[in-house]
Amino acid sequence: MQMRSAPSYFSKQIGFHQRYRIDPVNSIYRKNFCRPKSTAEAKVLAAKKHSESERRRRMRINSQYTALRKILPNLIKMDKASVLAETVRQVRELKKVVADTEAACRGSGSECVIPSGVNKLSLEKCEGKQEGLVKATFSCEDRPGLILDMIRELRSGKGRVVRAEMVTVGGRTKSVLWVKGLGAGSEGIVCLKKALNKVIVDRPSII
Structure with a gap:
C-alpha cells in the first residue's frame, strides 16, 4: 500500500473545492442568513421595530410628566390632562410677571434685571x-x-x-x-x- 504525503493530500483536497467551486461555509451562510425574507417576515420585523420605537417614545413622555408633577406647585390632580393644564397656567402667569416687571423698569428709567425670553x-x-x-x-x-x-x-x-x-x-x-x-x-x-x-x-x- 502506497502512502501519500501530507502536502500532496491537502493540495488535492483544496484543489477539489477549487475545481468544483464548493465552499461549504459560504453556502451554509448564504442559505441561512442571506436568503430573501418573505413579505410576512418583513411585516413582522417592521411591526416589532415600530412597537419598540413606540415603547421608547411613551417612556420619554411619561418621564417628562413625572418631572412636571414634581416641580409644579399646588398640583392637586395627577392625571396628564390636569398636569398639562396647570403647566399652561403657570407659564402664562410667569410671562405676565415678566412683562409687568419689564414695564415697571421702563417706566422708572432703570435697567431691567430680568433675563429676556430670547437670546x-x-x-x-x-x-x-x-x-x-x-x-x-x-x-x-x-x-x-x-x-x-x-x-x-x-x-x-x-x-x-x-x-x-x-x-x-x-x-x-x-x-x-x-x-x-x-x-x-x-x-x-x-x-x-x-x-x-x-x-x-x-x-x-x-x-
Missing part, C-alpha cells in the same frame, strides 16, 4: 468716568458650564473683564460685562461680539 446681545461704549470700557449685555439659556465657556471665549480675544453681573430667573440668565482694553477702533468690539455669540447662540442648552 440677544448688545454692546455699547461707556462714556464719562467709565470711558474706555465696553458694556456687553446678553440673555441666554442657563446651563452647566456657561461661565467657563464665557471665560474661555473672552480669554481667546482682546480685552479683559473688570466687572460682571449675572441674574438667573426661570432657567434663563442675564449677564452684564464691563470689558477693558479693546482699543479705540472697532476691531476689538467685533472680536468681543464674535466671542460672546459663540457662547449665546452657538451653544444652546442641553436638556
Whole structure:
C-alpha cells in the first residue's frame, strides 16, 4: 500500500473545492442568513421595530410628566390632562410677571434685571468716568458650564473683564460685562461680539 504525503493530500483536497467551486461555509451562510425574507417576515420585523420605537417614545413622555408633577406647585390632580393644564397656567402667569416687571423698569428709567425670553446681545461704549470700557449685555439659556465657556471665549480675544453681573430667573440668565482694553477702533468690539455669540447662540442648552 502506497502512502501519500501530507502536502500532496491537502493540495488535492483544496484543489477539489477549487475545481468544483464548493465552499461549504459560504453556502451554509448564504442559505441561512442571506436568503430573501418573505413579505410576512418583513411585516413582522417592521411591526416589532415600530412597537419598540413606540415603547421608547411613551417612556420619554411619561418621564417628562413625572418631572412636571414634581416641580409644579399646588398640583392637586395627577392625571396628564390636569398636569398639562396647570403647566399652561403657570407659564402664562410667569410671562405676565415678566412683562409687568419689564414695564415697571421702563417706566422708572432703570435697567431691567430680568433675563429676556430670547437670546440677544448688545454692546455699547461707556462714556464719562467709565470711558474706555465696553458694556456687553446678553440673555441666554442657563446651563452647566456657561461661565467657563464665557471665560474661555473672552480669554481667546482682546480685552479683559473688570466687572460682571449675572441674574438667573426661570432657567434663563442675564449677564452684564464691563470689558477693558479693546482699543479705540472697532476691531476689538467685533472680536468681543464674535466671542460672546459663540457662547449665546452657538451653544444652546442641553436638556
